[in-house]
Amino acid sequence: MKLTDTAVRKAKPDAKPYKMADGGGMFMLVQPNGGKWWRLKYRYGGKEKSLSFGTYPELSLSDARARREEARKLLANGADPGAVKQAQKKQTKIAAANSFEAIAREYHALKTPMWSELHVANWINILEREVFPKFGHRPVTEIETPDVLDILRAIEARGTLEIRSRVLQRVRTVFSFAIGSGRARHNPAAGIGREVLAPAPKVKHSPALDSSEMPEFLRALAGYQQKALASPIVFAATRLLAYTFVRTGEVRFAKWDEFDLDAGLWLIPAERMKARQPLTVPLSRQAVAIVQALQPLTGHLPVLFPNRNGAGDVISENTVLKVIERLGYKGRMTGHGFRSVASTYLNNLGVIRPDMIEAQLAHGDRDQVRASYNRADYMEYRTAMMQFWADTLDAMQADKKLPKWADYEPHGLDYRAAQVIPLRVKA
Numbered sequence: 548m549k550l551t552d553t554a555v556r557k558a559k560p561d562a563k564p565y566k567m568a569d570g571g572g573m574f575m576l577v578q579p580n581g582g583k584w585w586r587l588k589y590r591y592g593g594k595e596k597s598l599s600f601g602t603y604p605e606l607s608l609s610d611a612r613a614r615r616e617e618a619r620k621l622l623a624n625g626a627d628p629g630a631v632k633q634a635q636k637k638q639t640k641i642a643a644a645n646s647f648e649a650i651a652r653e654y655h656a657l658k659t660p661m662w663s664e665l666h667v668a669n670w671i672n673i674l675e676r677e678v679f680p681k682f683g684h685r686p687v688t689e690i691e692t693p694d695v696l697d698i699l700r701a702i703e704a705r706g707t708l709e710i711r712s713r714v715l716q717r718v719r720t721v722f723s724f725a726i727g728s729g730r731a732r733h734n735p736a737a738g739i740g741r742e743v744l745a746p747a748p749k750v751k752h753s754p755a756l757d758s759s760e761m762p763e764f765l766r767a768l769a770g771y772q773q774k775a776l777a778s779p780i781v782f783a784a785t786r787l788l789a790y791t792f793v794r795t796g797e798v799r800f801a802k803w804d805e806f807d808l809d810a811g812l813w814l815i816p817a818e819r820m821k822a823r824q825p826l827t828v829p830l831s832r833q834a835v836a837i838v839q840a841l842q843p844l845t846g847h848l849p850v851l852f853p854n855r856n857g858a859g860d861v862i863s864e865n866t867v868l869k870v871i872e873r874l875g876y877k878g879r880m881t882g883h884g885f886r887s888v889a890s891t892y893l894n895n896l897g898v899i900r901p902d903m904i905e906a907q908l909a910h911g912d913r914d915q916v917r918a919s920y921n922r923a924d925y926m927e928y929r930t931a932m933m934q935f936w937a938d939t940l941d942a943m944q945a946d947k948k949l950p951k952w953a954d955y956e957p958h959g960l961d962y963r964a965a966q967v968i969p970l971r972v973k974a
Contacts, residue, residue: 550575555608558583573615575603585611587618591627598629645730647690647721648674648683654724668953669897670717676900677702677714687725692735696743703745707901709894715739755884756876758892758943765789765944767874779844783837784852785867788882790834790937792889792907794821795882799861801851808835811930826909829930831937889936898952899935903928931955 550569558567560581566574576584585600600606600614618628655671662670674683682694695718702711718736725731756764772782788798797815806813813828820826830838841851854860867882886908893904907929935955942949 550608552608555583555603569608569612569615571615571619573600573611575611585614587615587628589618589622589628591622591629596627596629598632645686645688645725646684647687648679650687650725650728650730651679651683651717651721654721669895673710673713673897674717674721676897677710678718687722687731690735692738695736695739699739699744705901705905707894707905708745710901711744713897754879754881755887755891756880758888760879761888761940762943762946764874764876764880765940768870769944771870771874778855780841780852780855781862781866781870783841784862785870785882787834787837788867788885789940790831790837791828791933792886792936793826793828793909794886795864795867797826798882799852799864799866802849803846803851804849806830806838808838811835820909824909827926828907829926829933831934833937833941834933892939893932893936896952898956899932900928903932907932927957931957 550567554567555575558575558577560577560579562579564576564578566576568574572588574586574588576586578584583603585603585606587598587600589596589598598618600611603611606614621628621631651674652671655667658670659667678698681698682690685694695715698718699711699715702708702714715736719734722731722734722736726734768782768785772779784798787801788795791798791813793815797819800819801813801815805815808830811830811832813830813834815826815828817825838851845851845853850861852862854862871877871880871882890904890908893899894901906925932955935950935952938950
């Protein structure tokens with residue numbers, strides 16, 4: 548008599564295992580602990596054998612019957628169902644070993660002794676963030692050019708074309724390694740060139756230093772102030788630009804009622820932002836100290852950085868630029884250049900979320916970025932990033948070992964989509 552769904556569901560355990568037959572050699576074995584196993588008895592090569600299909604309710608009665616019919620077809624064609632199952636398991640294991648992620652990590656481990664510590668971290672972190680979630684689990688033999696293009700298009704949509712280039716280069720390298728080690732026959736990333744990628748926009752950039760030039764520049768700036776060649780107000784404006792990498796105009800017109808120093812936040816109102824959206828800037832300890840030091844000097848005024856001529860004006864747009872020129876960096880660095888230095892350095896690390904860097908730079912649709920994060924976690928991440936950047940600048944100036952993002956990165960944050968209410972600071 549064949550089994551029914553009701554009989555299978557209501558089957559109770561007994562002191563000893565017992566069988567409930569369904570016909571065709573298939574039965575359900577009910578264990579004393581309540582486990583229900585689907586089994587098939589069959590004969591192959593003159594020997595009685597047994598094959599396990601799985602457990603109920605993970606495998607329903609109808610699914611178990613379908614497995615039985617597949618096994619009977621194999622027997623009818625002269626194949627041993629048990630041997631076929633073992634071969635499939637072996638093939639699955641081989642496929643997992645030949646997955647894109649497995650081969651990428653193998654290549655990474657091979658190159659680690661030859662690379663710098665920073666490059667070792669950057670190389671794998673960008674794949675972990677951009678590629679592994681998409682097709683890291685798939686065998687390299689199953690990945691095609693459209694799969695790679697999908698990832699590159701998503702990165703293009705964020706506007707992070709430098710990241711796109713690094714992802715393409717790494718994917719090409721992994722496939723070349725897979726081909727060289729006999730686990731792939733073609734490289735789906737090899738044919739992706741300029742003709743299929745969005746061109747990088749031609750933008751006239753403000754002069755900016757390379758991060759390798761920053762230590763000397765920062766020491767020159769500190770020495771300039773020690774010699775009292777710049778007023779404390781102008782020096783503070785320049786340092787605040789470096790620590791926050793906001794736009795020069797956003798620093799020049801900064802007002803005292805925009806700051807909550809206890810919370811370490813600076814809320815720049817929408818009317819002073821290029822994109823006409825408010826920007827909440829997490830302040831590092833260093834940035835807070837700069838603003839606090841200004842309070843005895845300009846705390847009685849509406850603005851932090853008044854023009855020395857008075858009349859309610861703020862420092863001119865050329866004030867910071869003049870300081871930079873006097874340091875000997877004319878044509879090589881500007882106030883706006885601090886943004887480029889920070890963006891390039893943080894993105895090139897390959898370990899900091901690019902959307903968080905873009906949010907601090909106030910690029911693109913910040914509301915869309917913020918809506919992808921839990922409100923508290925969004926600010927916790929950016930606060931850690933800004934402290935990391937400030938400590939990096941200080942380490943550069945002092946010629947000390949640069950900090951590692953791993954020592955700052957918040958863990959266990961909630962990045963589910965959520966409605967994010969703009970943060971507010973005290974009036």
